[in-house]
Amino acid sequence: MSGTSVISKVFWPAHACTPRMRPGFIIGWNVRSFTACVAAVVSDVELSDLEAALSTFAADTHTAFAQMSKVCAVPPIVLGVFTGRGGKRAGGKAGVPEMFKSEAVTEKKQSANLWITIEMLDNYMPSLSSIYCCGFHYPHVPTEIIFYHQPNPTHLQYLSLEPLVLDVSPDVQPAEKPPQQGGQQQQQANERDVTTLRNMQRVMSHSRKVTGGGGGKEDAGDMEIVLNQINTSYYLEKGVSALLRRARRQRRRPFSDVLFDFLSALLGRLLLWCARVLWSPLLRPALVHPIMLVLFVVRFVAEVALFLLNVRLPKWAMNGVAIKDLSTAAQQVDLRLQQACYWPWQYMLLRRRNWANMATTRAQYISMWLVANDIIIGVAVGSFLINNSTYVAASLHYYLDHYMVDSLESMIDWLMGWPAGLKLNSELDKFLGELFLWLIRMWTVCMASLRPITPTLIGLIGLSGVCGASMIFSLASDLIAFMTLHVYWFYMVAARIFNWQLTILFSLFNLFQGKKRNMLRHRIDSCDYDLDQLLLGTILFTLLTFLFPTIIVYYLTFATVKPCWCYFPPSPNGDTARLPESLSSVCHYAAIQGPREAAWYVRA
Structure with a gap:
């Protein structure tokens, strides 16, 4: 060097x-x-x-x-x-x-x-x-x-x-x-x-x-x-x-062939010029304007549907959640409508951009192919569901009856005794067990009327495959959520009773300490209680303390069962459950970049 x-x-x-x-x-x-x-x-x-x-x-x-x-x-x-x-x-x-x-x-x-x-x-x-x-x-x-x-x-x-x-x-x-x-x-x-x-x-x-x-x-x-x-x-x-x-x-070509190609190219340019002259004043208004009108109407309908899906319910109804959060299918419709409104801009961007940002350009193209792949898979899955709707419906009811009815009844019968050697309060245990068994029997009667039309519902879910596999999974999740709604009720009843009892026990414990909650200042202040108040608080605290093990056993049982299901409707406190990652990721395939080396x- x-x-x-x-x-x-x-x-x-x-x-x-x-x-x-x-x-x-x-x-x-x-x-x-x-x-x-x-x-x-x-x-x-x-x-x-x-x-x-x-x-x-x-x-x-x-x-x-x-x-x-x-x-x-x-x-x-x-x-x-x-x-x-x-x-x-x-x-x-x-x-x-x-x-x-x-x-x-x-x-x-x-x-x-x-x-x-x-x-x-x-x-x-x-x-x-x-x-x-x-x-x-x-x-x-x-x-x-x-x-x-x-x-x-x-x-x-x-x-x-x-x-x-x-x-x-x-x-x-x-x-x-x-x-x-x-x-x-x-x-x-x-x-x-x-x-x-x-x-x-x-x-x-x-x-x-x-x-x-x-x-x-x-x-x-x-x-x-x-x-x-x-x-x-x-x-x-x-x-x-x-x-x-x-x-x-x-x-290598003779002069006659070269002259013929030149005249052909000249004639083609002349025809193209004539087409451009006729396109602007005559053909363009007759073709483009109706298409633009149809696209405007479709865009208007999509915007109205998006607005309705994002409207929030009143506070007293489901704690003000949006309508789209009540169903995974509604969330999927909201996503597809947003994509439909975004695709024209995305298409024009792909047609007109100058390739200055290669990563963004490729992402635009790949994102459109993701939707296309989703639709292709959805058509395949939908065809299977349509052709095998009776078998799928029978299998669905069999597994739901086995796990959501028979297994739950056996578990509740076990809880009504001495589960794992725990001696619960007999009266409260019997009341809660019979309450849950009554809910199971009532739900079984309701599902009996739904059994004949289940194959039709499966076929309709299969037809939704033209909107993508994610739409099929969303509708299937909503159907399973509806068929297992009694399990969600069990969890909500047990959770409400457990929450009320825990709140009362906490308040009575503050009473023994000579304190109370100041609702205006959101803090706990000291307070002097009378003898009658202390005596009543002691009686209630003792009663609830002896009943608390029975409540917590039922609550822990259904709280453990809850994560096993694919989907749960929104709870009244505003929390919305969602599909698991395996279902929601159907539109989010891994993008393949260019050569990494x-x-x-x-x-x-």
């Missing part, structure tokens, strides 16, 4: 390190000074034809490359030549193909801002053999060759400094730090992303550490530009190759 203060960086595609690579011209971008991003090596072409193809391709506004090239900072150019492996001459130098000795290549080397010559070593690794800048040769320049796997944008592969955010709402800002909470898989994914980002930043700042120079902000800016160029390299390579193949075919580098 010489004492020069410059260092060159060359980003090289990994698929170009194969024995099949032939000598050719290197195309890509000159990022800054001696930093270059190579997109491809083009063989069997003249320099003038390649430059013409690059100009034509970069100027075409109808290709995907035209949108992505806006964030590449500089246009693509011919960076130099790739000599391949070749043979060794007597002097020990690699043999240079004759096509690189032409006058056009020599003039380009003298006038280009950057002209590099790269040869292939015996281990199929590229090596920078010479570098020219404005005609001056820079010998013994330290070089970093950084390899990258070329992402395929058609497969939603890309490299980005920003993590993928699936929340595509316009108000969401990208997080600066990875989340500190989450599952083990999420934590491992965050660690991999942080490691990849750290490695990429270390690659870009390596030359600054070697030479002792500054430029941290410039390195960070170069990293974003280089990643955008790498993401665009696929379109550049495929597009230039297609233009060159088309140009070769044009040369960002880059590795070799010191030349």
Whole structure:
């Protein structure tokens, strides 16, 4: 390494390190000074034809490359030549193909801002053999060759400094730090992303550490530009190759065929111009305006439904919960209506955005595919439910009768004796046991009238599969919640009695301490009680204390049973239970990012 203060960086595609690579011209971008991003090596072409193809391709506004090239900072150019492996001459130098000795290549080397010559070593690794800048040769320049796997944008592969955010709402800002909470898989994914980002930043700042120079902000800016160029390299390579193949075919074709193609293209443009002239004054009002009217009506109905679903009940009814919180199906309808209102904006964003934020663009596309996957799975599950509605209904009633009726009756009969050797209050134990058994018998009679129409309900739930698998699971959860409503009643009765008794015991305990609760100041103050008050409090406290074990046994029993069910309606205190994660996560599949391996580098 010489004492020069410059260092060159060359980003090289990994698929170009194969024995099949032939000598050719290197195309890509000159990022800054001696930093270059190579997109491809083009063989069997003249320099003038390649430059013409690059100009034509970069100027075409109808290709995907035209949108992505806006964030590449500089246009693509011919960076130099790739000599391949070749043979060794007597002097020990690699043999240079004759096509690189032409006058056009020599003039380009003298006038280009950057002209590099790269040869292939015996281990199929590229090596920078010479570098020219404005005609001056820079010998013994330290070089970093950084390899990258070329992402395929058609497969939603890309490299980005920003993590993928699936929340595509316009108000969401990208997080600066990875989340500190989450599952083990999420934590491992965050660690991999942080490691990849750290490695990429270390690659870009390596030359600054070697030479002792500054430029941290410039390195960070170069990293974003280089990643955008790498993401665009696929379109550049495929597009230039297609233009060159088309140009070769044009040369081989007779003049009559070329003239025919020219006239056909001219006729097509004329017809397109006529269609545009007729579209605006005649066809557009007749087609677009009715469609816009229908969309407006649909959007209005969706907004009204969203408003009704989010209306809160009065405080005396379910403690003021929203209507959508009464059912998981209502929550799913609320979500789908929000998506329906959001999709037009999302579609226009996908059609018009300039690809400046690759992570956000891919998240927009992936979020739409998540809904499509949900609908596909929903149609499959719905078809199964429709074709097997009788069997599913019979199985559902069998398991509900076994676990929700017979097992509960056996458990209550066990509690009415001496459960686990506990001697409960006989009168209170008998009263509570008979109360719960009466509720079970009443609910069994109610469910008997529902049994004949259960297959029809299962079929209707299957038809809802056109709205997605999440809608099927939501309706199934509501159906099971309704069929197990008596279990929720048991829990609420036991919880209410337990809460009342515990509150009274706490108040009587304050009475023994000579204190009472000040409702105005929300605190406990000292108070003097009469003898009659203390005597009555002692009697009530003793009575409730002896009854408390019986109450707590029933409460703990049903409080233990409660988490076993999939879903419970909202409680009167305002708490709303929800579906378990396995059901609610049906629309939240793990998004697959682009290649995680960002880059590795070799010191030349």
